[in-house]
Amino acid sequence: MRVIDAHVHTWTRDIISKKDLEARRIAAEREGTEPQFDSPIENLRVAMDKASIEKAVILPIDSGLNQDMPLSLKEKTDWHANEVSGDSNIITFVGLDPRRGDEGLAELERAVTEKGCRGWKMYPPNGFYPDEMEFYPYYELCTNLEIPIMVHTGFTSRFKHIKYGQPIYLDKVAADFPKLRIVIAHVGVPWVDEAITVAAKNPNVLVDVSGWQAFASRMPHRVYKMVADAKLMRVFPNKMLWGSDFPLFEYAMPLEQWLGFFANLKIPKSLLDMGYSQVTKDEIEVVMWKNAALLFFGEKP
Template sequence: MNLDDLIALDIHTHAEEPCCGPRDDGYDEFQAGMAKYFKNPAGAEGMLPTVQDTANYFRERRIGCVIFPVDSERETGFRRYSNEEVARIAAENSDIMLPFASIDPAKGRAGAREARRLVREFGVRGFKFHPTLQGFYPNDRAAYPLYEAIEEEGAITLFHTGQTGVGAGMRGGMNMRLKYSNPMYLDDVAADFPDMKIIAAHPSFPWQEEALSVATHKPNVYIDMSGWSPKYFPPILVQYANTLLKHKMLFGSDWPAITPDRWLSDFEKTEIREEVRPLILKENARRLLAL
């Protein structure tokens, strides 16, 4: 990937479809609920893009992307998209796509071995965690063997923070617990793994100030601005993006729930300083990913 040829780098895109056959029972209802929350008609119709579709879409727009699955097999029963498959397709589209992986921390030392193998053999650059979807607190010591492996391999971690569209409006919220995604739990992780780069994903409603506090205090914590249209960004997030955290804010869309077209269009109308825009859209990610 040559960032000089691209207009932006989207740090937050999803590989949604499960591997190894047809969708699992309940997966259609889960995706329909997500589509309703994000007002995404393609998801409601079961028309989610493949990883190759994603690469084609982003290449047409000259936008690079980081793509990942989410391993929530234990908590949801849905089979994860194969980390190896995502990495293989990303490698075939390396001009536009970088692979992250996902491992449920409950897999313990087996998960740590998998993480090392994915970095060394498949070129995986980072790992996605979704505490609400995976049912764990980020500072749970049971996750630390996996973090140790990620830190030692020089990879990045990306954590969902704040409220989630997963289960929103569904009976019992699909048994999802919002409490796990308070970004303050990342403060312990950042202190205990100071050499591991951590991205707190999304405006962290209702804990936006906690996320800003952790990112301001801990040098290894960044924030991606995905999952919300920029026109809904809280003023304090825009304030910090323009000032104290201008070198630690990252463009992310949350594809396919939110498209880069929509995000970038609304970003143009947001009160972000002109000199800060290229930092958010590309330059901060260039430095973080050492591209």
């Protein structure tokens, strides 16, 4: 089976803020692991190779409005664009805080038309709700450029704010920009029902399951229940993307194992007895790569 990872990250300590380095240290302490101060694209390539993952989507984050960043906005776009240049299997989005106004709009256009970025990654926990009218020009531009947007939702790191991560703030955007394709990252954990509801209601909204290996490793029932609910609401399989958030959850479950878990996922009897439906191999395949091939790599179904 082909596999596309819809959600990965790369960085080195030279491109992230001191505060983010500190957040990495705190997160590692919480999980009892070594902090990851560097995760260059070479590490991603090795992990993809080992797990037989064909393609991946890098999602840079712009925290430049509330933290001192070592690189300017443009330098950061270029850093990510350069790391994937010449690679047809790994693509990058542009990370951009929409509070940057006209400067950000110009950078979004430059990133896509000149630097080859394939979508916009938005990170609301940096301090904004996505449905502010002042951000509408961004959604208009993305619609015109025909690029998808990936929006972080739910849990976040120590110095960012969870309240801005509620998936509900994407509903109005999805309704007002029906041609804009929006991905709700992480199925909104802990607002899972909310994320599935927003995706179920809006034909242009999908969810990605990255980060759920944290549950798969300790409480797999939560993953089964989420997939069963998503199927009930017709979000699974056509509006769900498999992803990992590599390398952030390697401590919980290595990439290869997470892939195997999802590729072989079956809804347990306890849920079937409640009335949920079983998932099929064909449906799982749609989630593992078909949706992503269409959305990010322009392949025809």
